[in-house]
Amino acid sequence: MVQSSSIDRKPHQNSVWKHIKRDKYLLLMLILPMAYYALFKYGPMYGLLMGFENYKIKKGIIGSDFVGFKHFAKFLSDDLFWRAFKNTIVLNVLNLIVCFPAPILLALMINEIQYIQMKKFVQSVSYMPYFISTVVVCSIAISFFSNRGIINNLISGLGFERINFFLEARWFRPIYIFTDLWQHVGWDSIIYLAALAGCDMEVYEAAHIDGAGRFQQIWYITLPYLIPTISIMLILAMGKLMDVSFEKILLLQTPSTYEVSDVIATMVYRRGIQNVEFSYSTAIGTFQSLVSTIFIISANAISSKLSETSLF
Amino acid sequence: MLKAKLSVSEKIGMAVIGIVLATMVFLCIFPFYHMLVVAISNGTAVIQGKVTIWPIGFSLESFKQLFRDPYVGYAYKNTLLYVFLGTIINLFLTTMCAYPLSRHNLIGKKYFMGIIVFTMLFSGGMIPTYIMVAITLNLKNTFWAVLLLNGMSTFNMIVMRTFFITTIPESLVEAAKIDGANDIKIFTRVVLPLAKPILATMFLFYAVAQWNRFFDYMLFLNDKKTYPLQLLIRAMVIEGNLGETAQKQSAANDLFVSETGIKYAVILITVLPIIMLYPFIQKYLVKGQMVGSLKG
Numbered sequence: 001m002v003q004s005s006s007i008d009r010k011p012h013q014n015s016v017w018k019h020i021k022r023d024k025y026l027l028l029m030l031i032l033p034m035a036y037y038a039l040f041k042y043g044p045m046y047g048l049l050m051g052f053e054n055y056k057i058k059k060g061i062i063g064s065d066f067v068g069f070k071h072f073a074k075f076l077s078d079d080l081f082w083r084a085f086k087n088t089i090v091l092n093v094l095n096l097i098v099c100f101p102a103p104i105l106l107a108l109m110i111n112e113i114q115y116i117q118m119k120k121f122v123q124s125v126s127y128m129p130y131f132i133s134t135v136v137v138c139s140i141a142i143s144f145f146s147n148r149g150i151i152n153n154l155i156s157g158l159g160f161e162r163i164n165f166f167l168e169a170r171w172f173r174p175i176y177i178f179t180d181l182w183q184h185v186g187w188d189s190i191i192y193l194a195a196l197a198g199c200d201m202e203v204y205e206a207a208h209i210d211g212a213g214r215f216q217q218i219w220y221i222t223l224p225y226l227i228p229t230i231s232i233m234l235i236l237a238m239g240k241l242m243d244v245s246f247e248k249i250l251l252l253q254t255p256s257t258y259e260v261s262d263v264i265a266t267m268v269y270r271r272g273i274q275n276v277e278f279s280y281s282t283a284i285g286t287f288q289s290l291v292s293t294i295f296i297i298s299a300n301a302i303s304s305k306l307s308e309t310s311l312f
Numbered sequence: 313m314l315k316a317k318l319s320v321s322e323k324i325g326m327a328v329i330g331i332v333l334a335t336m337v338f339l340c341i342f343p344f345y346h347m348l349v350v351a352i353s354n355g356t357a358v359i360q361g362k363v364t365i366w367p368i369g370f371s372l373e374s375f376k377q378l379f380r381d382p383y384v385g386y387a388y389k390n391t392l393l394y395v396f397l398g399t400i401i402n403l404f405l406t407t408m409c410a411y412p413l414s415r416h417n418l419i420g421k422k423y424f425m426g427i428i429v430f431t432m433l434f435s436g437g438m439i440p441t442y443i444m445v446a447i448t449l450n451l452k453n454t455f456w457a458v459l460l461l462n463g464m465s466t467f468n469m470i471v472m473r474t475f476f477i478t479t480i481p482e483s484l485v486e487a488a489k490i491d492g493a494n495d496i497k498i499f500t501r502v503v504l505p506l507a508k509p510i511l512a513t514m515f516l517f518y519a520v521a522q523w524n525r526f527f528d529y530m531l532f533l534n535d536k537k538t539y540p541l542q543l544l545i546r547a548m549v550i551e552g553n554l555g556e557t558a559q560k561q562s563a564a565n566d567l568f569v570s571e572t573g574i575k576y577a578v579i580l581i582t583v584l585p586i587i588m589l590y591p592f593i594q595k596y597l598v599k600g601q602m603v604g605s606l607k608g
Contacts (some may be wrong), residue, residue, distance in 0.1 A: 268519075285438060
């Protein structure tokens with residue numbers, strides 16, 4: 001080794017080559033996954049150029065006319081875009097207010113169950129909806145809330161007027177949030193239950209001897225114990241503030257509820273895929289991607305500053 | 313928790329917890345039970361809105377009608393095929409990516425990880441992805457578009473990589489190297505046998521995701537014969553397009569079947585495999601979720 005470095009003029013490059021040779025099989029394994037990332041992740045990023053062109057399929061991305069920020073200027077002065085932007089944020093904030101504390105409460109309640117078998121049963125049942133597809137969840141919601149569905153039968157049985165849940169804008173948000181809660185509350189409680197499992201029993205015993213009641217124990221011992229997990233989960237949830245359950249909104253919305261239900265993603269889908277305005281919708285999509293990237297990076301930066309947990 | 317005598321306010325508190333949890337359990341189970349009851353009840357009673365908790369009459373006619381529609385058979389077969397092929401692709405690509413990146417001295421590891429993690433931060437979005445797959449790769453109207461586009465999940469890959477890093481000691485790899493094994497041999501003889509638990513968990517996560525996938529099929533498939541179940545449900549239940557089944561129903565007046573009954577039947581046959589297998593697989597899924605959340 002000592003000799004070779006004096007003979008060789010480019011020791012560094014030489015060792016790189018040596019390492020490549022040493023790791024040749026490992027690098028070979030990586031070829032297909034990397035091709036996947038190149039084609040299906042980086043390919044579309046290159047396609048973002050469409051937002052700056054009048055993209056025509058026949059001319060391709062390279063051949064289409066470059067128009068600069070024309071589409072960006074257009075959507076920034078488009079009321080429908082701002083409506084979708086507002087709806088995206090509002091739906092997410094409402095969803096966060098309801099669906100963020102719910103799994104914590106659920107975990108605390110499940111933790112109070114004394115009988116192991118019962119506890120396991122409740123947990124298993126609560127996770128199940130997570131594995132049901134969005135289409136099925138929406139199909140069930142649409143059928144149950146339909147004019148002749150079980151909910152309206154109940155309402156009319158109680159002597160009230162039947163409600164057109166999917167034609168009245170004011171019902172969209174409650175249905176969206178309720179189905180989200182139904183599908184995710186159990187699954188999202190897993191992380192809190194896992195944290196609770198590590199809680200030291202001796203502390204409870206000591207508190208009990210000191211005369212603390214059950215709810216005092218929850219308030220003064222269990223909840224503070226969960227605070228680190230809760231703060232990390234909250235920060236990560238903030239990072240996803242631009243993501244919505246796009247599939248669900250697409251399936252649940254009707255033109256008469258667009259006023260509250262149309263979000264950026266559904267707008268991009270309608271304008272891009274259905275109206276074939278590729279460039280315009282790509283420009284809107286670029287905006288959304290950029291904003292969510294900023295959200296994720298800031299959330300992650302805060303999270304890794306506060307603790308050792310981070311998304312990556 | 314300690315078993316102790318409860319004060320009155322604590323008893324009330326426990327009662328509230330009991331009621332809330334019972335309501336949640338009810339809300340998770342009842343929808344499926346109700347759909348089953350409607351699907352096996354007499355159609356007239358269903359239309360009159362009488363069927364809620366107990367079935368009225370009994371017939372499997374909704375299910376029979378459903379399977380008389382040839383597209384239901386196609387959809388079931390398609391779903392099985394797509395889930396099978398898709399999951400194989402997922403497991404292959406995920407393992408091929410996770411293992412090399414778990415080796416601590418792999419050359420260029422930092423760059424590979426950087427390239428991959430960047431895709432979790434920023435994406436091209438719907439339209440450029442559509443153009444890439446449908447136009448550039450010319451995969452319109454074939455299920456390969458969906459299977460390849462969803463070839464692997466970066467999140468799952470990172471979970472698997474963490475598993476490799478934490479459970480396969482570097483010394484084991486070094487020892488095998490000294491014995492003259494190359495990296496391919498080490499991977500197949502040493503690493504894969506140790507990776508069975510994570511492969512099982514990944515298999516389940518991917519299979520459920522493949523079974524439930526919807527939007528990408530909607531984007532890329534046009535021919536109804538190639539639809540998976542999820543697309544068929546959307547057409548039948550959400551768009552209310554019962555197709556040939558509804559027409560046949562009016563012909564068979566004596567065995568009256570309600571539209572709702574058929575809709576619920578198609579939903580049930582789609583969720584059935586997941587609900588049936590769920591009790592057996594749930595502990596693996598939960599374990600997988602824990603690995604994912606603890607990766608740090």
